[in-house]
Amino acid sequence: MIREAEKTDRDQLFGLYRMLVPNSKKMNVFEEQIEKIRMDPTNFLFVYEEEGELLGTLTLNICLQALHGLRPYGLVENIIVHENHRGKHIGSALLQHVEAYCVSIDCHKIMLLSNAKREKAHMFFEKEGYNGSVSKGFKKYL
Template identity: 60%
Template sequence: MIREAEASDVSELYRLYRMLLPNSKKLNVVEERIIEIRNDSKNFIYVYESDNKIIGTLTLTICLEALHGSMSYGVIENVVVDETLRGNGIGQQLMDYAERYCRSIRCSKIMLLSNSKRESAHHFFASIGYDSTVSKAFKKYLRYE
């Protein structure tokens, strides 16, 4: 079952995010932020739950733009499926769920970023229709003392 994350999912989300970023010293998943995202009409954390355990997640943000009339676009981040269950269609179902929502509100496109070293993820995204040749992504991480 796919649903929006709740504050009580914090430890399961942390477990999955740790699989995504195993060496991160900044990883910090807090209930307050999950609640804030859940209450924001443009931001979603979707989770795939099976047998009362969260085994996959992604974050979807809906962005407004002026380029295509009243159409918005979606940005997907933090796609992660439990490493012991990858290849079972869980990621596909999460991505399809996000796409259906974007279509339902008439988004012009969906964009996503993936770490340049996650080759298996790139193959997965390409297999479901995401084209890595049309754009080049840039990131600038902001540092704070």
């Protein structure tokens, strides 16, 4: 089942994020932030849950712009599937959920960034219809 995260999911989310960035010293997952995202109509923290266990998650931000009239775009971040459950179409289900929502609000595109070294993830994203050669992503950490 895919649903929005709740603050009681904090520990399991922390475990999933640790799989995404195992050496991060800056990672913090706060119940208050999970709840803040849940209350925000343009930000979503989706989780894939089976029998009380979180097997995957991603963040979706809906961004406004002026270039395409009234059409926003979606930005996906922090997509992770539990390392013991990969290959079970959990990531596909999460991305399809996001796409259905974005279509329902007339987004003109969905963007996502992936660490340049995560080649298996890149193959997965391309299989899901994302084109990695259209743009080049840049980040500046603050």
